[in-house]
Amino acid sequence: MIDVDVLIVGGGIIGCSAARELSKFNLNVVLMEKETDICSGQSKANTAIIHGGYDAKPGTLKARYNVRGNRMFGRLCKELDVPLRWNTSLVLAFSEKDVPQLEALRQQGIRNGVTGLSIIGRDEINRREPHVSKKTVAALLSKQSGILSPFKFTIANAENAAENGVVFHRNAEVFGIKREESKWIVKSTIGTFRAKAVLNCAGVYTDTFNNQVSAVRYEILPRRGQYYLLDKKYAKQFHASIFQLPTHMGKGTVISPTVDGTVLVGPTAEDIMNRDDTRTTVEGLKKVFSSGKKIWEELPLQDAIKSFAGVRAHCNQNDFILGEAPDAPFFFNALGVESPGLTAAPAIALDLARQVSERLHATCKMDFQPFHHSIPTFEGMREKQKRRICTEHPGDEVIVCQCEGVTRWEIREAIRRPVGARTIDGIKRRVRAGMGSCQARLCAIQINEILEEELTSTFAHTALKFK
Numbered sequence: 088m089i090d091v092d093v094l095i096v097g098g099g100i101i102g103c104s105a106a107r108e109l110s111k112f113n114l115n116v117v118l119m120e121k122e123t124d125i126c127s128g129q130s131k132a133n134t135a136i137i138h139g140g141y142d143a144k145p146g147t148l149k150a151r152y153n154v155r156g157n158r159m160f161g162r163l164c165k166e167l168d169v170p171l172r173w174n175t176s177l178v179l180a181f182s183e184k185d186v187p188q189l190e191a192l193r194q195q196g197i198r199n200g201v202t203g204l205s206i207i208g209r210d211e212i213n214r215r216e217p218h219v220s221k222k223t224v225a226a227l228l229s230k231q232s233g234i235l236s237p238f239k240f241t242i243a244n245a246e247n248a249a250e251n252g253v254v255f256h257r258n259a260e261v262f263g264i265k266r267e268e269s270k271w272i273v274k275s276t277i278g279t280f281r282a283k284a285v286l287n288c289a290g291v292y293t294d295t296f297n298n299q300v301s302a303v304r305y306e307i308l309p310r311r312g313q314y315y316l317l318d319k320k321y322a323k324q325f326h327a328s329i330f331q332l333p334t335h336m337g338k339g340t341v342i343s344p345t346v347d348g349t350v351l352v353g354p355t356a357e358d359i360m361n362r363d364d365t366r367t368t369v370e371g372l373k374k375v376f377s378s379g380k381k382i383w384e385e386l387p388l389q390d391a392i393k394s395f396a397g398v399r400a401h402c403n404q405n406d407f408i409l410g411e412a413p414d415a416p417f418f419f420n421a422l423g424v425e426s427p428g429l430t431a432a433p434a435i436a437l438d439l440a441r442q443v444s445e446r447l448h449a450t451c452k453m454d455f456q457p458f459h460h461s462i463p464t465f466e467g468m469r470e471k472q473k474r475r476i477c478t479e480h481p482g483d484e485v486i487v488c489q490c491e492g493v494t495r496w497e498i499r500e501a502i503r504r505p506v507g508a509r510t511i512d513g514i515k516r517r518v519r520a521g522m523g524s525c526q527a528r529l530c531a532i533q534i535n536e537i538l539e540e541e542l543t544s545t546f547a548h549t550a551l552k553f554k
């Protein structure tokens with residue numbers, strides 16, 4: 088039995104952000120992730136938009152945390168060295184009869200405390216976004232909307248949390264939580280833990296853990312969203328993230344640039360039975376295409392480099408369920424965190440960490456280190472640094488991923504980091520090797536070889552240490 092102060096279940100954006108916030112306190116914190124890597128659930132498959140906050144119903148936790156989270160990204164991305172672009176967003180109206188709905192959304196945003204909202208006409212739309220359908224008559228412009236890489240943001244939070252003392256376990260599935268002698272006994276595939284407090288950040292499985300410990304029950308109704316990802320040659324096609332009017336199923340199909348230069352088209356909103364069903368389907372992708380064409384009439388499907396899907400943790404209460412369960416002391420939920428959960432994550436993490444630290448009477452860590460350095464691109468390094476790498480590790484300057492220009496050195500660095508990559512997907516999310524137009528068809532073998540080399544020496548080193 089391993090004793091810890093706080094055990095976090097789930098290494099998505101909520102779990103990793105909460106881990107970083109908790110690492111500001113003198114607490115022994117452990118995060119358990121069932122997959123081989125963190126950022127494997129909703130946090131890896133979404134539209135990557137920092138929402139303005141006009142879409143959520145006033146008075147809901149979604150609205151409150153969206154607006155608060157949005158305002159935290161500027162500072163956080165500087166501390167964590169994660170690229171962020173305030174690219175604005177537009178919601179389009181295709182006929183005069185839809186314009187009052189834009190105004191209703193604007194008013195809703197104002198009630199939520201959102202600033203920088205205005206309705207713009209055809210000429211202004213054309214000036215800002217010349218590739219948007221000519222059938223558009225007006226749009227709601229939100230200046231406070233942005234884009235970032237959800238992988239880089241989640242991983243940077245995790246790495247910084249680890250640098251500040253949080254222990255991350257991957258391939259560590261939690262399967263049972265119960266209260267015994269005022270502690271939580273947490274059973275997992277890597278052993279049993281005894282925790283003073285538990286943070287339930289298990290995404291689409293948050294209801295399972297809540298319902299094990301509390302009589303106040305919830306149900307997650309998984310809702311899938313499918314996407315196309317378009318090649319970087321369209322990087323300059325759109326500046327803003329472009330929406331259609333929302334429906335009761337969500338914000339509808341979006342066309343959004345990514346910070347890395349690709350373009351996202353999607354998602355669908357389909358209620359499904361299986362929470363792990365991230366398959367794409369012919370019908371789903373047809374819907375994405377036909378709906379995307381309303382925004383971008385020449386939508387070039389032939390340049391799609393990938394299709395993928397994510398599953399939203401839609402809660403039967405239709406809102407986030409946050410904080411300590413009323414009848415399960417020291418058990419904290421981040422349940423039903425669907426969109427705008429990425430935007431809300433920093434504010435949710437801050438509040439959860441505050442609540443946990445107060446309940447445990449934890450003191451602040453005086454030597455908390457907020458600054459984190461992302462892996463620099465070899466290309467962007469100073470000549471002196473490049474020469475040092477070439478001398479110390481000859482061959483590491485060689486480009487492995489031709490599409491994205493990623494060197495052996497960057498791939499090694501992604502593996503060597505505190506919560507380092509263990510799979511090709513993990514490398515992709517950290518340094519983009521394999522994310523380009525060939526989707527790792529040309530570099531997968533080489534990446535695997537580097538993984539094998541690095542991990543063999545890491546495990547040999549760990550084995551020696553424990554001898």
Ligand SMILES: Cc1cc2nc3c(=O)[nH]c(=O)nc-3n(C[C@H](O)[C@H](O)[C@H](O)COP(=O)(O)OP(=O)(O)OC[C@H]3O[C@@H](n4cnc5c(N)ncnc54)[C@H](O)[C@@H]3O)c2cc1C
Nearest residue numbers: 097099101121128129130133134136261290312428429430
């Ligand atoms: C299609 C789609 C589009 C979206 N678009 C946006 C957007 O543009 N902007 C925005 O703000 N939000 C968006 N969201 C919402 C956002 O992605 C989520 O709210 C956010 O990622 C939730 O993070 P999380 O950490 O709660 O969940 P997750 O990322 O799902 O993380 C939960 C983790 O828990 C792990 N886990 C589960 N069970 C166990 C267990 N038994 N033991 C150990 N670990 C376990 C999982 O493997 C997973 O890694 C979108 C979501 C989807 C699906």
